[in-house]
Amino acid sequence: MKIHSPNSQDFINIRGQLFSLKEPVVMGILNITPDSFFSGSRLNNEKVILEKAEKMINDGAKILDIGGYSSRPGAKEVPVEEEIERVISALKSIKTHFxxxxxxxxxxxxxxxxxxxxxxxxxxxxxSGGTLDKDMFSTVSSLGLPYIMMHMKGNPQNMMQKTDYNNLVFDILDFFKSQSEKFYLAGGKDLILDPGFGFAKNIEQNYQLLDQMEALQIFNLPILAGVSRKSMIWKKLGITADEALNGTTVLNTKAILNGAKILRVHDVKEAKQVIDLLH
Structure with a gap:
């Protein structure tokens, strides 16, 4: 496994500029899809996308995460050209205005x-952490971009039938060890780990993983936590995703305390408040 310097968790290199993670940062979710699980995140025209992006930036988001393929459990397959069209259209608009x-x-x-x-x-x-496209690692390496590697088994269509583990945390650590070695062998550089809450994990496993998330620090890499409005909150509380902001804030707090450097969220202002109060 690649040996990292003591500050591997504190910086990533983005197009030749060091991006600091000494204090946790917020990543705002922009779903350019009609079927994301949280209705408040579905964006389908340029005006709405730019308004949402501007609000997230003003609320303190350091990163905007643009997706054109809903990864909720059982999500429909999206043709690759449609995904490209969705992503590129939003990306061009955001980069032009911001x-x-x-x-x-x-x-x-x-x-x-x-x-x-x-x-x-x-x-x-x-x-998929590089498991669904054999060319992903070599592509990312050639692009020279940071890469967020999430743990998942299967794909969005079948992942919830793949929740069996010998030992949940050890199995995830093994996954990251194996995949990160492949990533570095392909020439990849900056790597961020995401334990994948809700992906091939049931509610109890999600909470076990959150409790033991500190174990991921063995890799000395930045950790991203994405629990925003997920079913591990609203199913547990008997509410809906639309009502899950308070629960999200609670779990974001725990994620930061357990080592998360990036919070991937729908509600930027509240996540930034968590970081400000803890730091």
Whole structure:
């Protein structure tokens, strides 16, 4: 495994500029899809996208995460050209109006990552951790972009049938060890780990993982936590995703205390408040 310097968790290199993670940062979710699980995050025209992006930036988001393929459990397959069209259209608009904003692209397809990089994408966020596209690691390496590696088994269509583990946390650590070695062998550099709350994990497993998330610090890499309005909150409380902001804030607090450097959220202002109060 690649040996990291003591400050590997504190900085990533984005297009030749050091981006600080000494204090946690907020990543705002921009779903350019009609079927995301949280209705408040569905964006379908340029005006709405730009209004949402501007609000997130003003509320304190340091990164905007643009996705054109809903990854909720059981989500429908999206043709690659449709995903590209959704992502590129939003990315072009945001980079035109907010050129200094760091944009992450939420995709598991290397061709989408490559096309998005041509329009200024700064980070690739892969829910499959490189398991759904054999060319992803070599593509990210050639682009020289930071890569968010999430843990998932299967794909969005079948992942909730794959919740069996010998030992949940150890199995996830093994996954990251194996995949990160492949990533570095392909020439990749800046790596961020996402334990993948809600992906091939049931409610109890999500809370076990959150409790033991500190174990991921063994890799000395930045950790991203994405619990925003997920079913681990609203199913547990017997409410809806629309009512899950308070629960999200509670779990974001715990995630920061357990080592998260990036909070991926729908509600930027409240997540930034968590960080401000804790730091």
């Amino acid at each position: 050129p200094n904003t760091i944009c992450s692209i939420d995709t598991f397809r290397s061709i989408v990552a490559k096309r998005a990089s041509e329009y200024g994408a700064d980070i690739i966020n892969d829910i």
